[in-house]
Amino acid sequence: MTDKKKPVMKQRLVGVTLDEASIGRSNPDVEHERAVAIYDLLELNQFAPVGHDGGPYTLHLSINDNRLVFDIRSEDGTPVVAHLFSLSPLRRIVKDYYMICDSYYQAIRTATPDKIEAIDMGRRGIHNEGSRILIERLKDKVTVDMDTARRLFTLICVLHWKG
Template sequence: MSEEAATTQHLLAITLPEGVVPHSPYAQADREQAVADLLSGNRFDPAGLPAGPYRLHLDLREGRLWLDIRDAADRPLHGLALSLSPFRRLVKDYRMVVEAHEAAVTADSHDSRVQTLDMGRRGLHDEGAALLRERLDGKVATDEQTARRLFTLICALHSRV
C-alpha cells in the first residue's frame, strides 16, 4: 500500500443507530472506548471505492450486519450486508464474559479471577476479529486492531436484539 493510501484509507467517523443503549455502564464504557480507539487509529480499505477517508454507519437489519460506507462528506458510497449467523456464538460468549468480568470487578473479586476473565475476553476478541476479517475478505481490508474494535461494536449492536 502506498503512503498516500495508508493515510486516506481509514474511518474518520462511525455511527451507531439511535436507541442502541448498552445494558450497563460497563458496556457503555466498553463501546465508547472501542469507538475512541477505532477513530484514533484504524485501517479501513473498501475494495473498488474511491480513496477515503470514510464514514461508517453500522446497523443490524433483518438479521444482518449492515455496513453503510460513506465518503468524508457523508454521501453514501456502498452498502454491505454480512450474515450474523457466524458471529452468534462469539457474541453470546463475549457478552457472558463481559458480564462476568463486570460482576467480578464490582464484587472486588480476586485479581486472578479478573485476569482470567480478561484473558478470555481477549481470546474472544481475537477470534471475533479473525472471523470479521475473513467475512470482509475481498470487500474491505482492515488491520487486526480495527477488526477487534469493530467486533466490540457488533457485540454492542447485538445487545439490542
C-alpha cells in the same frame, strides 16, 4: 525548527455511527465499551473498501432484518458502498463474549486479582476470535487490520446487545 506533521492516511475511518434503533437498552459497562471502541477506532485504523481508492470514510453500522449493515460513505457523505452480512457466523461468539464480559464485570468488583486476570485473558481470547471471524467475513469487501477489526467487533457486540 521544522514542523513535522503526521502523514494523513486516506484509507481510514474518520467517523463512525451506530443506528440507535438497532441498539437495545444497555448498562453503563456496555456504554463505556462503546465509547472507548469508537474513540480508539477513530484515533488509529486501517479501513479500505475493496476496489475504492478514495477516503477517508465514515461508517454507519446497523442491524436490518437480522443482517449487519456496513453503510460506507466518503467523508463528505457521498455513498461509497453498503454491505449486508448475515449475523449467523457471529452469533455464538457474541453470546460467549457477553457471558464472559458479565463475569469479568462482576469479578472486578469482588474477585482476587488472579481470578480477574484469568477471566480477562479468556475475554481477550474470545474477542480476538470474533475479530478474526470479522476479518474473514470482510476480506472481499473491506480491508482492515486486526486492531480495527477488534474495535469493530466491539461495536457489533453493542449493536447485537439487547439489554
